Amino acid sequence: xxxxxxxMEKPVRxxxxxxxxxxxxxxxxxxxxxxxxxDKHLTLExxxxxxxxxxxxxxxxxxxxxxxxxxxxxxHKINLGKGAALRSGFQKAAGDYVxxxxxxxxxxxxELKKLLTPLLEDHADVVLGSRFLSPDPHRVLYFWHxxxxxxxxxxxxxxxxxxxxxxxxxxxxxxxxVLERITIExxxxxxxxxxxxxxxxxxxxxxxxxISYYGRTYEEGKKIGFKDGLWTLYCIFRYNAPRAxxxxxxxxxFFIGGAAAAVNLTLFLWMSYGGWRVIPAAAGAFLxxxxxxxxxxxxxxxxxxxxxxxxxxxxxxxxIVGIVGALDAATxxxxxxxxxxxxxxxxxxxxxxxxxxxxxxxxxxxxxxxSGPWKPQVGK
Numbered sequence: 001x002x003x004x005x006x007x008m009e010k011p012v013r014x015x016x017x018x019x020x021x022x023x024x025x026x027x028x029x030x031x032x033x034x035x036x037x038x039d040k041h042l043t044l045e046x047x048x049x050x051x052x053x054x055x056x057x058x059x060x061x062x063x064x065x066x067x068x069x070x071x072x073x074x075x076h077k078i079n080l081g082k083g084a085a086l087r088s089g090f091q092k093a094a095g096d097y098v099x100x101x102x103x104x105x106x107x108x109x110x111e112l113k114k115l116l117t118p119l120l121e122d123h124a125d126v127v128l129g130s131r132f133l134s135p136d137p138h139r140v141l142y143f144w145h146x147x148x149x150x151x152x153x154x155x156x157x158x159x160x161x162x163x164x165x166x167x168x169x170x171x172x173x174x175x176x177x178v179l180e181r182i183t184i185e186x187x188x189x190x191x192x193x194x195x196x197x198x199x200x201x202x203x204x205x206x207x208x209x210x211i212s213y214y215g216r217t218y219e220e221g222k223k224i225g226f227k228d229g230l231w232t233l234y235c236i237f238r239y240n241a242p243r244a245x246x247x248x249x250x251x252x253x254f255f256i257g258g259a260a261a262a263v264n265l266t267l268f269l270w271m272s273y274g275g276w277r278v279i280p281a282a283a284g285a286f287l288x289x290x291x292x293x294x295x296x297x298x299x300x301x302x303x304x305x306x307x308x309x310x311x312x313x314x315x316x317x318x319x320i321v322g323i324v325g326a327l328d329a330a331t332x333x334x335x336x337x338x339x340x341x342x343x344x345x346x347x348x349x350x351x352x353x354x355x356x357x358x359x360x361x362x363x364x365x366x367x368x369x370x371s372g373p374w375k376p377q378v379g380k
Contacts, residue, residue, distance in 0.1 A: 012120065015045040015098045015176070016112065017089030019082050023103035024056035031064050031071060034101060034109040038070070042113070046071045047089045048103075052079035057103075083191030087184040099173040107170055111211050115173045118207040125178050125204040125374075128164065129171030134210025148229050155233065156193060158248055159240035160200035161372035164208060168192050168232070171211055178204060189228040190235035197239035200371035241301050243371040249301065250358060256296040257354040264289035264353070268332075268346050278336060282329040282346070286353070290321045293357060302366035320360035328353045 016034055020027055031046060038044045048061045050073060061073045074088050090098060097119055099112050111129065118124035132150075153167040172195065181202060186194045199206060241252055268285035272278065294317065328349050335345035 011041045011043070012097060012116070013043045013045060013095040014112070014116065015047060015093035015095030016101050016109075017086055017093060017098060018046065018048045018101050018103050019051055019085035019089065020048055020053060020057050020061065020103040021051040021079055021082075021085075022053045022055045022057060024053065024060050026105045027057055027060045027103045028064060030101065030103050030105050030109065031068070033105075034112070035068060035070065037110055037113045044070050045093065045095050047074065047092050048072070049074045049076065049085040049089050051076045051081070051085040081186075081188035081191075083184055083186035083188055083194070086191060090179050090184065093176060093179070095176060097173055098176050098179055100170055102170045106214050108212050108214070111171070112173065115171060115209055115211075118209070119173060119175060123205065124207040125175050126199050127173045127207045127209060128166065129169050129173075129211035130164070130166040130208045131169060131211060131213040132165045133208060134212060152193070152229065152232055152236065156196055156236050156240070159236055159244045159371070160197060161245050161370065162196075162200055162206065164196070164206075166208070167196050169211075178202070186235060188231065190231050193232045193235035194239050197236070197371070200240075201243055203369075203372065203374050205374040240371065242366075242368050245370060245372070246362070249362060252301050253297075253358045253362075254354075256293060256301060257357060259296060260289040260293035260357075261350040261354060263292045264328075264350050265343070265346055269343060272342050278333055278342075279329055282332045282349075283325060285346075286325045286328045287321075290325065290357075297361055297366070302361065302368065317361075317365045320357075320365055324353055324356045324360060327356060 018027075018030065018034075023030075027048070031048070034046060035044065046068070048064070048071065050058045050061050058073075058075060061071075065071045065073045072092070074092065076085065076088070086100060097116060099115070101107065101109055101112065107129070115127045115129055118127050149166070149168050153164055156162075156167040157164055169192075178199070182195065182198045184191060184194065241249070244252070264285045266285075267288050268281050271281035271284060276284070331349040331352055332345050335348055336342055340348075
């Protein structure tokens, strides 16, 4: 069904949030082109967030707010970043749907109307515009920027279990009630990775649609760079690890378990060759490694579910540590009694402990539903 036809059948209000930092040259054209998509069946609310601009952006935004009643302006006295600007805009948005529009005109505002279609048909909760799905015009620019974008999208997809083609896209359109369920934490360009992760956590209905792209060079004002890419990679890990698919979590835990195993092995050898008996040495080394393991799990992998106020969680963790500790000590003792050297015995026991620890923590101590595609709830 045609997007315009749907809008005619069901009048809606669309809030368009425009973060702006030193975009005085393009801001007016951007807003006026955005206003052109309105008709008697689609009303607009345009929210400009001037994020501490040092050029004429604030003056242009103020002039637009006076000229057009649909336009309002929020001012940040200092530059806080794109995520902070969007957070301010989302809080003010009052439309049925909320969209993001950059002020630099790399994206064509006319296509926002098209992106509303799956939402208005009630097929989607979130629609993303992909620069890599469309036959429409796409400016040819930096290869390494493109490669980095695709790499970040791939890593994000591995963590969220989605199959997006353009995680970093500006064009994201939401039902407003969806945004009300999400707290934006990132101030900078990490917002893109964060919002995709949190949408995936909610198991929402996500659609992609091809869009055109009129990219800029750095000389023309493009701002995102290599450091932003590294921070985005960190944000993908930070916001997805607690709910990543099991194979991905196992890979992450491999590094956590490896660090804990190194603590375990080092302390055991130190105590063993220091005259300690096998069982006390194995138990002491294991307890120290368990503490290191738990700390790393809370900080890196399962931290969103670490609620020490829950007595059941504490008891569950202690129980798992006790069971795995007993298995570790018994396994180590068994192999040593079988004539295997202490360090090889401990190495084998540490590997088995790695598997037991992950399974115990993942399914008993830190249970967390996975991210991924939308699944209908029972009764709906």
